[in-house]
Amino acid sequence: MLPPVRYLGPLSVGALAVAFAGLWIVAGPPDGGWASFAGQLAGAEAVLCMSLAMVLISLLPAVETWFDGIDRAAIWHRRLSVAGLVLLAPHTLFSSGHHAPPPPGAPMSHHGGGSDVGGLLAQVGVWGLLALSAWAIAPRWRTMLPGGGPYLAQAVDRLAEVPAVQRVQAACRWIFGGYERWRALHRLTGLFLAAAFVHGLLDGTVFGSAVLRGAYIAAGGIGLAFYVYREVVARHLTALHDYQVAAVITVGEGLTEIALAPLGRPIAFTPGQFAMLFLETGAGWRRHPFTISSAPHEQLLRFTVKALGDDTTRMQTLVQPGMPAIVGGPHGRFDRARGTDRQLWIAGGIGITPFLSWLRALDQQTAPGQVDLFYSTQGGAPFANEITAIARAHPTISVHLHDTATSGYLTADAVLTAIDDDPRRLSVFLCGPRAMVDSFVRRFRQAGVRSRNIHREHFDWR
Known part of the structure; x- marks a missing residue:
């Protein structure tokens, strides 16, 4: 059985990364220097990851289809960028300071003075990418913490109460500005990738192999081509x-x-x-x-x-x-038409937004079958009167308003108990805070809901 469509994009990216590494390993280092070769391989894989990240934010319709939604493509853009940065560590550790003689017929700039230029480009590329990544992670660092994260978050909050730290935070906000400034500077990512790519061409120790050099040029060239497309062409084609x-x-x-x-x-x-x-x-x-x-x-x-x-x-x-x-x-691909005739719609807070569109469209697009909407809020639910009025006009829609201030957090077990139905029949659509959605997905899978029937809107990438 084929995996759900939403997994095809990540699986194809993983297969490409493995095939790329396999090609390098089969070719092997021309001089037998495996330590330096491992460093160069890590650098080449970093360029590949960054290039694929460029492809995923190109706004091409084919990319959205490939990853089953631009939101999923954006999430994998971030993951590939982080993977590329992580791979720079072994690249720097194992390949720094190693420069092989140029292959026969290569221009003299491929070594000697060229390595100085390559080193400078490496510094520009690495530090530029690290700075942009740190800036991107900073607003959402809490969502990336491991299991003990809440304790670290509390410690940081207490530290933020210190006047000296508050002055530093104010200075950072003044220097870095808000979202618009970050977005403008984030467009430089392709230039930093170009610097790293050219560094590899100048300082690579394994490019005596035409196969490896060609693979590297293809990996970096594709990413830079998509970067140019996004910055120069895409804006003229977007509706x-x-x-x-x-x-x-x-x-x-x-x-x-x-x-x-x-x-x-x-x-x-x-x-x-x-x-x-x-x-x-x-x-x-x-x-x-x-x-x-x-x-x-x-x-x-x-x-x-x-x-x-x-x-x-x-x-x-x-x-x-x-x-x-x-x-x-x-x-986006968050579409109730992709579900079965027995559906659960689960919204947390602002996560009600796509379901509002679905409800408001019911007069023209009837529900596919029986639907239970669970809307969890802290305090009174916005749009409650409108939602219940729509449900009264459409008997196949049942609404469950859940106030966490009086009833605690809504859980998947509470939802399954309320509907009393076979989980294997269900299609579940979720939109809300990531922690809430993640917990619901895990519990529904344990209860027997099929993975292909669980759909979520990834609004947290924005």
Whole structure:
């Protein structure tokens, strides 16, 4: 039996990395120096990982199909980037200072002075990539902690109360700025990859082998080609739609609904998808990926936004009716049509957004069968009146509102007990905080829900 579609992308990337390493091992080092060869192999694999990361954020429709959603592609972009950085450690440890004589017919710049240039490019590439990666990890470092992470997080929070540390944090915020500055500088990733790639060409000790040199050039060249495509070509091919802000509505504590009116051809989307939203605010243009919360037939395009970062926290004051907006997309594969006729929809907090789109579209797109929606919030549930009204009009929809402030955390066992159905019949759709979704996925798998029938929206990558 073939694996679910969502695993094909990661499996193909893993197979490519293994095949690339296998090619190098079969070819072997020309001079028998296995230690230096291992370092060069690690460097070549690092370039391959970074190049594949460039492919995954190219915004090509084929990439979204390959990874079953641009959100999954973005997650694997991050993982491949981290893997590439990790591989730089053995590369530096084993291959530093080793330079082989040039192969017959190679230009003199391939060694001697060229190695000085290669060393400089190595420093530029490595430190540039490390800086950008640290900057990318910093806002979400808590989500990357191991099992003892909560204790470390608490210690860091206590340390952050020290006045001297607070002054350092304020200085860092002033230097690094917010999301927009990070996004602008993150576009330099391809240039740092180019520096590392050329360093390998100049200082590689195993490129007496035409096969290995060709494989390395192919690995790095593909990544750089996709980088150029994204920076130069993609923006001219991406479908963009002009809108104007019609309303900015507070719908709950920390929640804002932005309604947009089309100025031309509206975006066509499937309920559950997300779009790139460009807003001209009082602080300049801002770009964010948000899940669409309206139905395709509605005149206004709606996004429900939670205050999580600098921009989203100030959304109610920065965005005003009449301001222009541009919408790109749509993207994503979070589609209830991929499920069986017995479905569970489980939302945590702002995770209700794709389900709102599904519910609002029911008059035009009926539910595939019996659906139980579990909506977990702390305190009163935003949109509760609208959701229950839709459920009353559609008898196949059952709504379960769960207040964690009075009933504790919602669990998979509580959900299975409430529906009292065979787990093997179920299709489960989840959207919410990563820790919550991860725990539900594990428990549903243990209870017998098939892996191919568990679907999640990875909104935390944005």
